Amino acid sequence: NAGVMQNPRHLVRRRGQEARLRCSPMKGHSHVYWYRQLPEEGLKFMVYLQKENIIDESGMPKERFSAEFPKEGPSILRIQQVVRGDSAAYFCASSPQRSTDTQYFGPGTRLTVL
Amino acid sequence: QKEVEQNSGPLSVPEGAIASLNCTYSDRGSQSFFWYRQYSGKSPELIMSIYSNGDKEDGRFTAQLNKASQYVSLLIRDSQPSDSATYLCAVNNAGNMLTFGGGTRLMVKP
Numbered sequence: 001n002a003g004v005m006q007n008p009r010h011l012v013r014r015r016g017q018e019a020r021l022r023c024s025p026m027k028g029h030s031h032v033y034w035y036r037q038l039p040e041e042g043l044k045f046m047v048y049l050q051k052e053n054i055i056d057e058s059g060m061p062k063e064r065f066s067a068e069f070p071k072e073g074p075s076i077l078r079i080q081q082v083v084r085g086d087s088a089a090y091f092c093a094s095s096p097q098r099s100t101d102t103q104y105f106g107p108g109t110r111l112t113v114l
Numbered sequence: 115q116k117e118v119e120q121n122s123g124p125l126s127v128p129e130g131a132i133a134s135l136n137c138t139y140s141d142r143g144s145q146s147f148f149w150y151r152q153y154s155g156k157s158p159e160l161i162m163s164i165y166s167n168g169d170k171e172d173g174r175f176t177a178q179l180n181k182a183s184q185y186v187s188l189l190i191r192d193s194q195p196s197d198s199a200t201y202l203c204a205v206n207n208a209g210n211m212l213t214f215g216g217g218t219r220l221m222v223k224p
Contacts, residue, residue, distance in 0.1 A: 033211065043158065043202065045211035056210040091157055093212075102148065103212060105157045 002027065004094050004106030005074075012112045013082045021077040021109045025094030032075045033103060034067060037089045049075055082113045116141040118205050120215035128223050133190040135218050137203030140184070144207040147179055149188045152200045152217065161201075162188065193222040 005024040013019050025032050034046040045059040049069035060067065064082075069075040079086055089110050093103035117140040127133045135149075146165050150158035162177040164170045164186070170177045176189040186205075190197055200217040207213065 035212075035214075042216045043204075043212075043214040045213070048210040059211065102146075102160060102163050104160060105150075108157045 004029075004092055004104055006090075006092050006106040006109050008109060009107060010110050010112070012114060014114050015083055016081050019079040019082050019086070019111055021079075021090050021092075021111070023075040023077070023092030023094075023106060025075070025092075026096075026104055029094035029096050029104075031095045031097070031101075032069050033093045033095075034075075034077050035091045035093065035105075037091065037108075039088065043091065046077070079111075082111075084113045087111055087113045116144075116205075116207055116213050118203055118213050118215040120201075120203050120218045122216055123219040124221050125218055126221045126223060127193050129193060129195060131193050131222075133193045133197065133220055133222070135188040135190070135201050135203075135220065137186045137188075137215055138184055139186070139203075139205045139213075141205070141207040141213075142181075142184065144181075144184075144205045146206040147177070147186045148204040148206075148212065149175075149177060149186075150202040150204060151197075152202055154200075158202055190220075193220075195222050195224050198222050 032049045035043045047067045048056040064080045066078045089108045091108045092106045095101040095103045149161045152158045164177040164179045174191045178187045202217045203215040204212040
C-alpha cells in the first residue's frame, strides 16, 4: 500500500525560474495538504485541496505561489519566479475523508534556489 | 493567532529512561491532536493521535491529553538511541490545517 508520493525529491532552480512540485496522495485519500518547512523552522500550512477544488489557501503567499489538484493526476504546487527565500522543504500530506483525520506525510521536496 | 508551544530542547535522557515531551495549545476549540517524529532531513512520521481527554497507549508510547489545561504530552518508555529525533506536536482546530509546534529535540544517550 503505497504512501504519499512526492517528486522530485530534490529540485535546484536559479532565481527567476519556475518550480513545480508534485504530490500523489495515498490510495483512497481525497484530501491533500501542502506544508513548508524553512531551514531551522517549524512546519507551516500552505494550502488544502480536494479534487478540482482549493478549500483553504490561507497559508499561501499572495504572489508567485499556486496549487491545484486536478481530476486526474497529482496535486501540483507551483512557484513562479523563485527567490532564495523560497529554499525550503515542501511536504505534502493526505487524509482519507474529513480534514480532522490523521494526515500522512510524503517524503518532501527539498527546493534549493541558487 | 492559534499557537502550539513546545520546549525546543534538547531533552537528553539516558537509554532505558522515560522521556517526557510536553506541548500547550492556545485554541480551546481544538479537536484532534497528533505527535509526529522527524529525523533530520526526513519527513514527519506519525506516532500517535489523540482526540479525548486521558491517556492513550501504543507500545512504548503514551499520549496524554488535558483539554481543560490545553496540554498534550508524549511519554516514551524504555527510550532507545533510535528514538533520538525531533518530536512535533500538531493540533487540528476543526479547520483544514495542522498547526505545528516548533518541535522538541530528544537525545537518548547510550
